[in-house]
Amino acid sequence: MERVTVGSRQFGMKLIGAWRRRQRDRRLLYGPKVMLPGGPEQWIEDTLDWLTGRFGVEPLRRPPVLPSEFVPRGYDGSERAARDLCLKVCAWMEVPDDRIRFSFRMEEVRAAARSTAVRRLRAEQRANIAAVSGLRATMMTAEVDALAAAGFAPEIAVLAERELQAELNRCTAIVQETDLDRRAELCDRAEVFWSKPPGSGSRACWLDLRSGALDGTAVMLSADVLADPSTVVAATAHELGHEVLWGYHLIDRQRPDAEAVTDLFAIFHGFGIFLANQAVEPMPGRRSALQTLGYLGERGASEALAAYCFRRHELWPVSMLPVMPTELDRSVRMRTFARLAAMVKDVEIASIQEGAPLA
Incomplete structure (x- = not known):
């Protein structure tokens, strides 16, 4: 009987462990990707x-951006159409x-930069x-x-320098570590990278x-996002x-x-609908697999969207939820409404307490 009891207890512990792992994975997938001081609500x-x-209240004065109105009906997934959409985001946010x-060959440029960093590492006789x-x-x-000649030399130069310095730091730490266990741990981390x-x-x-001899900046997007204009908008914003x-x-x-x-x-x-809707989405070509976009996660982005709507309502006599409900994914809509x-x-309770007579 004791053996059965112990076995049942072990089985129960395994179930609890599996449940905790699922809860942790859900937090990582749907929650903020970074620690927010004071908790998400207070941080927001x-x-x-x-x-x-x-920046003043002017950004709140403009209505929220609706995907059904912002994305052109004729969007065809081409680089030209995506670039026009990026420029439209710039215009809305009033960013020169x-x-x-703007470019859509991020994977190629990053691969070129890493390859350049590897050759520099070998050439410098270290x-x-x-x-x-x-x-x-x-x-x-x-x-x-060929990629540099196509106009990506500045991006390659900046990313290659970043890759080289990171690899030098990574390998120097391994070489200088005298504790064998710690060195093995550093090697394992490096292998993952x-x-x-x-x-x-x-x-x-x-x-x-600017460190790549060009007076400007670059926004590089993956070619994978071209087919989904909402992801283009969310990533660009x-x-x-x-x-x-x-x-x-x-x-x-x-x-x-x-x-x-x-x-x-x-x-x-105004791009809260895009960020909240795109925070968690299916991964192309992989059934049941999900991928994330952004750092607030679906939960944080939904709560931030709610706070944005609430502030607009406090500042001006506008509906707390303009025509957004039809634009929001179901899970986002439920979190935002909640x-x-x-x-x-909270406001109602505060009003009652402020109006209550002092004891």
């Missing part, structure tokens, strides 16, 4: 206060586009480092040169090209947040929540 309110103080290079490095070139020199394609998991990036917040040195890009602030910047400028209901209830 504090950061919206900062954005309003820095004359110094921004034998001890090169012997440890597992970074691999995936492009022939002629392919890299080396085994992934350059830029793996990213669908867009922003680059400051986020990267334009970098253009403003990082490009004009308004926030420290090293702060832990810098990417989340950039997401909220896009929501503050958060709005909680905010309304």
